[in-house]
Amino acid sequence: MRIISADSGAALLNDRFDATMIVAAAAVLVDSPYRLAMKSITEPIFSKIADSHELIVHELELCQMLLKETGADIVHLDMSFGSLPIEELSPIQLSNISGKARGYLLKILPKLRKMAADIKRTYDVDVLAIGKDSVPVRIAELTAGAQAVLYSAEKANTEKMTMRLGLPSKCYARKLENGIVLHSLAPAEHDIAGFAADVKQVLKEVTISELLNPCARGFRALEFTANSTLK
Amino acid sequence: MRIISADSGAALLNDRFDATMIVAAAAVLVDSPYRLAMKSITEPIFSKIADSHELIVHELELCQMLLKETGADIVHLDMSFGSLPIEELSPIQLSNISGKARGYLLKILPKLRKMAADIKRTYDVDVLAIGKDSVPVRIAELTAGAQAVLYSAEKANTEKMTMRLGLPSKCYARKLENGIVLHSLAPAEHDIAGFAADVKQVLKEVTISELLNPCARGFRALEFTANSTLK
Amino acid sequence: MRIISADSGAALLNDRFDATMIVAAAAVLVDSPYRLAMKSITEPIFSKIADSHELIVHELELCQMLLKETGADIVHLDMSFGSLPIEELSPIQLSNISGKARGYLLKILPKLRKMAADIKRTYDVDVLAIGKDSVPVRIAELTAGAQAVLYSAEKANTEKMTMRLGLPSKCYARKLENGIVLHSLAPAEHDIAGFAADVKQVLKEVTISELLNPCARGFRALEFTANSTLK
Numbered sequence: 001m002r003i004i005s006a007d008s009g010a011a012l013l014n015d016r017f018d019a020t021m022i023v024a025a026a027a028v029l030v031d032s033p034y035r036l037a038m039k040s041i042t043e044p045i046f047s048k049i050a051d052s053h054e055l056i057v058h059e060l061e062l063c064q065m066l067l068k069e070t071g072a073d074i075v076h077l078d079m080s081f082g083s084l085p086i087e088e089l090s091p092i093q094l095s096n097i098s099g100k101a102r103g104y105l106l107k108i109l110p111k112l113r114k115m116a117a118d119i120k121r122t123y124d125v126d127v128l129a130i131g132k133d134s135v136p137v138r139i140a141e142l143t144a145g146a147q148a149v150l151y152s153a154e155k156a157n158t159e160k161m162t163m164r165l166g167l168p169s170k171c172y173a174r175k176l177e178n179g180i181v182l183h184s185l186a187p188a189e190h191d192i193a194g195f196a197a198d199v200k201q202v203l204k205e206v207t208i209s210e211l212l213n214p215c216a217r218g219f220r221a222l223e224f225t226a227n228s229t230l231k
Numbered sequence: 232m233r234i235i236s237a238d239s240g241a242a243l244l245n246d247r248f249d250a251t252m253i254v255a256a257a258a259v260l261v262d263s264p265y266r267l268a269m270k271s272i273t274e275p276i277f278s279k280i281a282d283s284h285e286l287i288v289h290e291l292e293l294c295q296m297l298l299k300e301t302g303a304d305i306v307h308l309d310m311s312f313g314s315l316p317i318e319e320l321s322p323i324q325l326s327n328i329s330g331k332a333r334g335y336l337l338k339i340l341p342k343l344r345k346m347a348a349d350i351k352r353t354y355d356v357d358v359l360a361i362g363k364d365s366v367p368v369r370i371a372e373l374t375a376g377a378q379a380v381l382y383s384a385e386k387a388n389t390e391k392m393t394m395r396l397g398l399p400s401k402c403y404a405r406k407l408e409n410g411i412v413l414h415s416l417a418p419a420e421h422d423i424a425g426f427a428a429d430v431k432q433v434l435k436e437v438t439i440s441e442l443l444n445p446c447a448r449g450f451r452a453l454e455f456t457a458n459s460t461l462k
Numbered sequence: 463m464r465i466i467s468a469d470s471g472a473a474l475l476n477d478r479f480d481a482t483m484i485v486a487a488a489a490v491l492v493d494s495p496y497r498l499a500m501k502s503i504t505e506p507i508f509s510k511i512a513d514s515h516e517l518i519v520h521e522l523e524l525c526q527m528l529l530k531e532t533g534a535d536i537v538h539l540d541m542s543f544g545s546l547p548i549e550e551l552s553p554i555q556l557s558n559i560s561g562k563a564r565g566y567l568l569k570i571l572p573k574l575r576k577m578a579a580d581i582k583r584t585y586d587v588d589v590l591a592i593g594k595d596s597v598p599v600r601i602a603e604l605t606a607g608a609q610a611v612l613y614s615a616e617k618a619n620t621e622k623m624t625m626r627l628g629l630p631s632k633c634y635a636r637k638l639e640n641g642i643v644l645h646s647l648a649p650a651e652h653d654i655a656g657f658a659a660d661v662k663q664v665l666k667e668v669t670i671s672e673l674l675n676p677c678a679r680g681f682r683a684l685e686f687t688a689n690s691t692l693k
Contacts, residue, residue, distance in 0.1 A: 133447055185652075187649055188402070212654070214494075365679065419634070
């Protein structure tokens with residue numbers, strides 16, 4: 001079963017470790033044994049946290065782009081509604097969600113349903129609201145996070161300032177010769193990871209240090225300093 | 232404290248990774264330091280998922296069999312009701328459980344209470360509804376899972392078809408010379424495992440590959456192919 | 463950001479693995495990368511479980527003592543109320559907590575708010591009800607647990623009886639030349655630990671064995687026997 005999925009991930013953190021901006025989004029194609037992306041599309045986002053409820057629409061657009069390119073058997077979206085097809089989600093199913101979040105969902109639901117219907121018609125593929133249960137969603141999250149490391153390194157280098165990036169939940173970053181990989185640290189996910197190729201060689205321009213987010217157990221952060229500003 | 236416990240575990244999965252059948256059940260005797268079963272009784276089940284609510288009765292029967300053989304100080308059942316003795320569970324305590332599950336429980340509760348009363352009278356041993364908090368229940372789950380690997384390998388070999396088995400939550404399988412062991416991958420459970428002896432040497436007849444269940448984070452699966460059908 | 467935090471941790475267990483007494487409390491000062499305490503104050507508690515709801519007041523007193531000594535930017539308390547400052551906690555915010563726990567909280571809330579106001583006035587530092595989300599609270603828990611190992615070893619040696627100590631959630635103890643360290647086994651916390659220096663050399667007087675708490679998954683326990691009673 002070939003699965004396409006997308007997620008946004010990693011956030012810039014301020015001095016108090018509050019997330020201020022979501023950095024990247026990624027769509028991934030995953031196949032058995034479901035450990036890594038076979039193919040991915042990633043994008044810088046730098047979207048304000050306040051607008052993050054609308055990212056899901058953009059994530060589905062990324063899925064659509066990848067679907068056009070590679071095909072797949074099913075699409076996993078990062079919304080947790082018992083793995084129901086998006087097309088079957090109605091305002092009634094959202095009734096047990098609380099105030100504000102429900103308002104946001106109701107606002108984007110028509111758009112999501114229309115896109116899911118298009119995908120079904122064009123590719124005969126269902127879009128499932130499987131969210132936190134999906135391994136491909138997790139791989140998309142880690143892939144977006146890996147890409148966010150590169151974007152943050154580039155930004156730190158260009159703007160000559162220290163950037164602090166909060167990684168996705170329960171993972172750590174490892175530098176390779178040609179890129180960066182985010183390995184999951186969640187239980188039973190030791191072989192799940194997301195990769196981003198460092199085409200522009202930005203990692204060589206910055207010094208990275210790892211720390212724990214003291215205000216969010218299970219979340220690690222990276223601090224980037226442009227080498228040109230050191231000494 | 233010598234504890235007897237039982238659980239059913241591991242499920243055959245269809246092409247969409249839906250569980251179709253529960254494969255095995257096991258009762259185990261566990262003593263300090265509570266890492267492995269000292270003794271176990273296992274059984275093939277191949278029970279439809281739809282009937283799985285009745286497995287708990289059979290699990291208690293397996294406990295009873297093992298209790299007769301080895302004795303114990305207490306029995307841990309895979310039902311999570313605040314570690315209350317089964318005998319003290321009344322329909323009132325089940326009132327905060329939702330519709331369908333409650334109906335199933337009410338149906339089997341009289342039988343469970345009668346069996347628990349028998350065990351109390353005969354052996355002076357309590358049967359606790361401790362469920363997810365119990366380490367012996369976890370060991371029973373992994374032991375049932377290990378046995379399920381053998382049953383699935385045998386079935387794949389006999390029926391000359393590929394079988395896909397979903398392992399219990401957060402564990403992986405490791406082949407030994409004389410059997411199979413399921414190691415827990417849950418946090419702080421690195422030394423908990425379940426073992427099944429490969430008396431019939433069925434593991435030699437099949438090729439096993441591991442994958443992640445893409446629709447259920449934390450769950451791994453195995454695919455068995457009879458060696459006789461390869462090439 | 464320099465953070466002071468406190469927690470009580472580790473419990474004596476009876477033969478049925480019920481917690482009977484909380485053993486130790488610790489306040490810690492933690493700074494980036496937030497893996498270990500830079501400085502700590504620890505205390506034997508041996509407080510009955512029934513009185514444990516009042517420990518939070520004592521924990522804040524320990525924070526105050528450490529604050530006086532070292533200063534800090536913020537205080538993290540082991541209460542989980544969305545990281546709100548304690549001063550802003552009102553009985554209304556507690557309205558969704560159930561019966562008994564709510565009664566306890568209402569009883570200690572005035573005291574906590576007064577102490578938090580004192581800390582704010584004296585040091586211009588907020589006291590946050592961040593609880594389970596805080597890494598420094600976790601480090602305080604592990605530091606209290608490490609100290610509890612020493613207190614339990616000493617007690618086993620003095621009273622010539624076997625003591626059984628339940629460690630904090632998801633951690634294990636490792637003996638060093640000069641003390642004891644509790645390493646976290648929680649996901650993504652592999653580099654978080656708490657340390658206690660064995661100044662009185664009590665660890666040499668006892669034999670320690672590790673077991674799993676069979677009635678509480680994720681919790682490990684230690685049994686201490688005075689060497690003088692062996693043989």
